[in-house]
Amino acid sequence: MAAASTSVRVLPDGGADDEERWLAEGIAGVQQNAFYMHRALDSNNLKDALKYSAQMLSELRTSRLSPHKYYELYMRAFDEMKKLEMFFREETRRGSCSVVDLYELVQHAGNVLPRLYLLCTVGSVYIKSKEAPAKDVLKDLVEMCRGIQHPLRGLFLRSYLSQISRDKLPDIGSEYEGDVENINDAVEFVLQNFIEMNKLWVRMQHQGPAREKEKRGKERNELRDLVGKNLHVLGQIDGVDLDMYKETVLPRILEQVVNCKDDLAQFYLMDCIIQVFPDEYHLQTLETLLSAFPQLQPSVDIKTVLSQLMDRLSNYAASSPELLPEFLQVEAFAKFSNAIGKVIEAQPDMPVVGAITLYVSLLTFTLRVHPDRLDYVDQVLGACVKKLSGKAKLEDSRATKQIVALLSAPLEKYSNIVTALELSNYPRVMDYLDNATTKVMAVVIIQSIMKNTTCISTSDKIEALFDLIKGLIKDMDGAQDDELDEEDFKEEQNSVARLIHMLHNDDPEEMLKILCTVQKHILQGGPKRLTFTVPSLVFSSLKLVRRLQGQDGDVTGEDVPATPKKIFQILHQVFIIILHAYY
Numbered sequence: 001m002a003a004a005s006t007s008v009r010v011l012p013d014g015g016a017d018d019e020e021r022w023l024a025e026g027i028a029g030v031q032q033n034a035f036y037m038h039r040a041l042d043s044n045n046l047k048d049a050l051k052y053s054a055q056m057l058s059e060l061r062t063s064r065l066s067p068h069k070y071y072e073l074y075m076r077a078f079d080e081m082k083k084l085e086m087f088f089r090e091e092t093r094r095g096s097c098s099v100v101d102l103y104e105l106v107q108h109a110g111n112v113l114p115r116l117y118l119l120c121t122v123g124s125v126y127i128k129s130k131e132a133p134a135k136d137v138l139k140d141l142v143e144m145c146r147g148i149q150h151p152l153r154g155l156f157l158r159s160y161l162s163q164i165s166r167d168k169l170p171d172i173g174s175e176y177e178g179d180v181e182n183i184n185d186a187v188e189f190v191l192q193n194f195i196e197m198n199k200l201w202v203r204m205q206h207q208g209p210a211r212e213k214e215k216r217g218k219e220r221n222e223l224r225d226l227v228g229k230n231l232h233v234l235g236q237i238d239g240v241d242l243d244m245y246k247e248t249v250l251p252r253i254l255e256q257v258v259n260c261k262d263d264l265a266q267f268y269l270m271d272c273i274i275q276v277f278p279d280e281y282h283l284q285t286l287e288t289l290l291s292a293f294p295q296l297q298p299s300v301d302i303k304t305v306l307s308q309l310m311d312r313l314s315n316y317a318a319s320s321p322e323l324l325p326e327f328l329q330v331e332a333f334a335k336f337s338n339a340i341g342k343v344i345e346a347q348p349d350m351p352v353v354g355a356i357t358l359y360v361s362l363l364t365f366t367l368r369v370h371p372d373r374l375d376y377v378d379q380v381l382g383a384c385v386k387k388l389s390g391k392a393k394l395e396d397s398r399a400t401k402q403i404v405a406l407l408s409a410p411l412e413k414y415s416n417i418v419t420a421l422e423l424s425n426y427p428r429v430m431d432y433l434d435n436a437t438t439k440v441m442a443v444v445i446i447q448s449i450m451k452n453t454t455c456i457s458t459s460d461k462i463e464a465l466f467d468l469i470k471g472l473i474k475d476m477d478g479a480q481d482d483e484l485d486e487e488d489f490k491e492e493q494n495s496v497a498r499l500i501h502m503l504h505n506d507d508p509e510e511m512l513k514i515l516c517t518v519q520k521h522i523l524q525g526g527p528k529r530l531t532f533t534v535p536s537l538v539f540s541s542l543k544l545v546r547r548l549q550g551q552d553g554d555v556t557g558e559d560v561p562a563t564p565k566k567i568f569q570i571l572h573q574v575f576i577i578i579l580h581a582y583y
Contacts, residue, residue, distance in 0.1 A: 022064045026073045029059045034080045041087045046097060050106060050118070053084050057114035060153065067152060067219050074156050081121055085164070088125045099129045112147050116157055119144060124164040127176065134168055134176040135185035141165075142192050151204040158197045159226045162233065165189070172238040183239035187249060190237070194230035195256050198269070201227050202262040220264060227265075228272045235276035245281050246288070254292045263299040270296070270305045279316035282309065286330055290339035294346040302343055303354050307361035310336060314368040327369055333376050336362055337383065344387065352388070353399040359384045360406050367413045374422060377410060381425035385432075393434050400437050403429060407441055415452045417445055421464045430468060438471035439492065445469055446495045449502065457505040459513035466521040472496050473533075474524040493532035496522075500536035511544050512562035519570055523577055530578055537574065541567050 033056035040048035060077055062070070092099045103122050109115035123141045127134045141161055148154040167174075169189070170182035204220050205213070231253070234240060240249055250273070257269045273289070274282065282289060289309075293302055313332065317323050327333075340358045344350060363380045370376050384406060394400045407429060410420045420426055430441060445468055449456070456462055466473060472492045500518055505511045515537065522533040545564045 019064070019066060019069055022062070023069045023072060026059045026062055026065070027076055030056050030073065030076045030080065033059075037080065037084065041083070044091075044096070046091065046105075049084065049087065050109070053080075053118065054109040054111070054114040056080060057117045058111055060117070060156070061111065061113050063150070063152075067223055070152060070156070077117075078160065081117065081160075085121050085124060088122055089128065092125060092129060099126045099131055102126075113153060113157065116145055116147060117160060120157075120161045120164055124168065127165070127168045130176070133182070134170045135182055135189070138165060138169075138189040139185065142189055142196075145193075146196065149200075151200045151207065154200045155197055155223065155226050158193055158200070159229075162190075162193055162230060166233060169233075169237065183237075183244075184248075186237060187234065187240060187244065190230055190233050191249070191252050194227065194234075194253070197227045197230065198256055198260060198265060202260045202265050205262060205264070217264060221268075224264075224268045228268065231269070231272045231276045235278075242281055242284055245277065246285050250277075250281075250285055250288055254288070258292055258295045261297060263297040266296045266300045267305065270300075271308065274305065274309050274312060279312055283313060283316070283326060283330060283332065286332060286335050290335055293339055294342040298347045298349060302347075303357045303361070306336075306340070306343070306358060310361050310365040314365045317369040324369070333366060333370060333373075336365060337379065341383065351396075351399075352391070352394070353396055353402055355387050356384060356399055356402040356406065359387075360402055360409070363406060363409050367409055371413060374419070378423045378425050381406070381423060381429050385425050385428045388429075388432050391432070394432050394437075395434070400433060403433060404437065404441060404444075408444060411445065411448045415448070415454075417449050417454050417465065418456060418461060420445075421461050421468075427464070427467055435471060435476040438476065442469035442472045443492065443495060446472075446499050449499060450495075453502075456503060457514075458510060459517045462503060462514055462517050466517070469496070469499075470521075473521050473529070475526065489528075490532070493529055496529075497532050497536040500533065500540060503540065508544060508548055508562040512567065515541055515544065515567070515570060519574060523574065527578070534574060534578065538571060541571055 033052045037049055037052035037056060040046075040052060057077060060070075060074060062073070065073060088099075088102060091097050092102065097105075099122070103119070103126055106118035106122050107115060109118055120141055123137050126132055127137050145154070145158055145161055148157050168176055169186040170176045171186055172183065176182075201220060201223060204223075205216055208216060234249060253269070253273060257266055257273075260266065270292070293306060296302060313327075317327055340362055343358070344355050359380055363377065366373065366376045366380060384403075388394075394403065407426065410423065410426070411417065414420065430438060433441060445465075448454070456465060470476070473496065500522075503514050503518065505514060518537055518540075522530065522537060525533060544562070545567050548562060548564050548567075
């Protein structure tokens with residue numbers, strides 16, 4: 001069985017020592033009755049074997065143990081029940097007692113819980129004997145287990161049923177395989193058991209005093225695998241093809257997830273769905289799956305689950321180029337984008353960081369699955385701008401970190417700032433960063449250019465670039481001079497100077513436009529910055545003069561060719577401004 005996890009059920013007043021004592025008493029009761037049961041088994045005394053096994057199982061009726069301790073007690077009884085099942089199988093094989101008679105006989109056990117454990121055990125033997133269709137026995141058992149509505153006891157009973165029936169489902173390829181209808185019955189059995197277990201699991205949260213709500217939540221979390229393993233079983237049934245998953249399995253699971261209105265169950269089960277079923281199924285049922293997210297409780301960590309889904313599907317897309325047409329056919333990007341919008345709309349109190357995190361995940365998905373679709377990338381950035389519209393610059397450090405991740409992703413993917421400059425919403429997102437982070441992002445952009453030796457060769461692209469790195473080029477509104485670290489400032493300005501050296505175009509006229517653009521921006525930086533940036537402008541200008549030596553002419557007008565004289569006039573203007581700044 002999964003996890004020694006357990007949980008729930010409020011204890012009577014008593015400390016850890018009391019609980020250890022109660023557990024010890026329960027284990028002693030199991031061991032004592034198991035001893036007499038073994039003696040009856042050895043002497044082939046069926047009547048006494050049933051009597052002592054029922055008394056042993058009665059220990060599981062306790063309400064005094066925490067889920068963790070209850071699990072310990074349950075496992076002691078479970079180990080003994082495996083021996084009893086072997087005895088039942090041998091009895092029916094020898095003909096000492098027919099499986100039908102045995103099935104009737106155990107129903108005379110006095111208490112409901114022991115009776116149902118015994119019925120499940122005999123039911124396993126009944127299916128194995130093939131004297132009755134597996135689907136009929138399973139249907140009978142899953143219905144009879146409704147007799148236990150105590151959350152903890154009911155969960156473990158149904159977990160036992162799930163465990164002893166797992167290898168006896170009438171699935172394709174199994175020895176109990178029947179026709180298509182049998183496959184449907186197998187799926188129905190697992191779904192029904194899952195639904196009932198989830199109801200019991202959710203009910204645990206509402207039992208006991210309010211002051212112990214947090215404790216119950218922790219205990220429930222330990223028990224989650226008892227419920228989730230039903231989905232694992234469904235994922236392993238060969239007969240569950242895409243059509244059955246689409247038409248039956250997924251809608252039934254999602255109906256239960258949405259209707260239970262429990263945040264712990266919703267988060268865990270949505271995560272289970274994503275992890276258990278194949279990526280192909282998720283892609284082909286994307287609209288159905290995503291439609292559930294806006295209906296979840298506001299407290300559910302939707303961003304984590306959605307991010308995992310997008311991550312899985314992007315890995316799936318990366319596994320083979322042949323899959324891309326399928327993503328386009330189902331319009332995966334549009335569906336994710338629409339779902340995220342609906343989730344944010346359905347949760348008006350969602351923190352900004354949560355919304356931005358969703359857009360970071362969507363952008364990551366887009367860059368991996370549709371790297372050639374810049375319109376998709378810009379659409380994600382635009383959606384983020386829309387979410388932030390009307391807000392001041394971000395003060396939440398977590399949200400700021402996510403914005404930096406959002407802006408860094410295209411740089412890392414394309415290794416070319418020129419591509420990012422084509423995204424109209426890129427600078428609009430940057431506008432929401434505080435001054436310090438704007439400068440950090442500007443340094444990241446320059447480092448990307450240096451690392452990839454990116455050539456930016458047109459004045460309009462340089463205009464856009466300098467708008468992105470304006471935090472390094474001029475004082476920003478609200479910036480405090482005394483907050484500036486001298487060493488950091490020097491490093492920032494040196495990076496701008498190195499950037500200017502990298503700007504180049506073989507066409508002299510375009511290069512002149514580039515120099516004019518650089519001049520316009522750096523002259524806004526004030527005297528302190530000019531000592532770093534002007535030398536780079538001068539050297540770049542003199543390089544162009546050297547290329548143009550021998551040319552001269554009238555420098556008036558806008559459309560005249562680049563000439564040394566015109567370049568020197570530009571430098572002269574720069575020097576005049578510097579002189580005015582210092583004297």
